[in-house]
Amino acid sequence: MAPIISLQPIAHENFTVRLGDDRDIPEIADIDGEASGVYKRHYWDELLLNTTVDEPRIALVAERDSRLLGFIVGVVRAWEFGSEPCGWVFAVSVRSDARETGVASVLLRALSASFRELGVHKVRTMVRRTDHLIMAFFRSQGMMAGPFLELEKDLDE
């Protein structure tokens, strides 16, 4: 995970936010596995170790006493579906025993600042329509429906 931005660790009352590195991947996979019910270490290795200049990826982690409490991963994508460059949040997760403590909000704010550093001024994400909890989190951070609508079709029809 080669850093593409320069983020100094940000100290908060109960935790510190810093750039993630390769040593964090096992814990990131654990936190995601705990939340999603699917442990996918290989996916996180591929995702976080293979960042490219064309598609800069940022992983930030929240840490307390050398234990990760949560993480957020974002990527800057340009001209996808005709959209001007924007930052995508494609993963955010917090350990169940660290929720409701502002970890995800701080991570999202730090990621948004990193996106600005990379020259983008819009942040997007995609949320399952039935996942009201995660949607409520993004909405509580001021995010609203954007100009795009996801469409899909079963290919075996």
Add this chain to the structure above:
Amino acid sequence: MNLHKATRFALYAILDLAEAPDRQVSGAEIAKRYDISTNHLAKVLRTLGRAGLVEAVRGAGGGYRFVGNARRTTLLDVIELFEDIRPISSGQRQPGDSTPAGQTLVKVLDEIEEIAHATFASITLETMLRLIEDTRRHQAAESAGSMSVPAGSGAV
């Protein structure tokens, strides 16, 4: 997408009260602020009271106050006290529903309803209050901007 009158009144009232939970506000004050009927609002406030979201405070300086949890109560929680916004397919059958055109139309309408449902279910009163504050700031900035237009710059 539109909401019944009672639902809108309920949302206005609960947002007004949730903005300052320590404050007691009379129904007449809320009705005046939103230019709505006091009688209609009184009925709405009774429903909100039965749902445990507001509490009537009696006596001098009495009124209503918010007693719910603004971080946990969503717009959907309030809306469902006054109207049903379940997907059309789970509601009453309409003439023509069983035809291919009817079934396809229900599918399209369900898509719209599902998005509306998800939107209402994911916006808490706390989030609404933040959005309202943003709107206030924008309005204030716009009105400050329009007041600072230099003299003589108007249309000719």
